[in-house]
Amino acid sequence: MRDAAARAAVVLALLLGGCGDQPASPPQETGSAPAPANAPAPPNAPAAANVPASASPSAAAGSAAKGKQVWLGQCIACHNPDPTKDGPVGPAVKGSSRDLLEARVVRGEYPAGYMPKRPTKVMPPRPDLAPSVSDLAAYLH
Secondary structure: OHHHHHHHHHHHHHHHOOOOOOOOOOOOOOOOOOOOOOOOOOOOOOHHHHOOHHHOHHHHHOOHHHHHHHHHHHHOOOOOOOOOOOOOOOOOOOOOOHHHHHHHHHHOOOOOOOOOOOOOOOOOOOHHHHHHHHHHHHHHO
């Protein structure tokens, strides 16, 4: 009976794999619209406001809150909603390195020398999630 339930879970996960082709977007704040990236800073804003996000150390670290939204919106069809536990198809991934996440999520491969927890090739590459890898890494760290 458990084998039948496990098979049904795998089939369901594979069918749902096409769901959620777009990364989850964070909720929009109400109020004034954000200024364009190249807009001058307001007179009372700190000088760092005009620094591009790519130059900011915190941008490289990612946002755990955004990573959680991506996880819940894109990953739990195969992985457990609790990333410390194995899912019906995907293994527990809590503590995964950013390099592993980028290789596995974006390119569908493993970093050189990495021994996977499961020998399956079920997870398809998701290059559309490349901008979210730092956020996922922050959430899963």
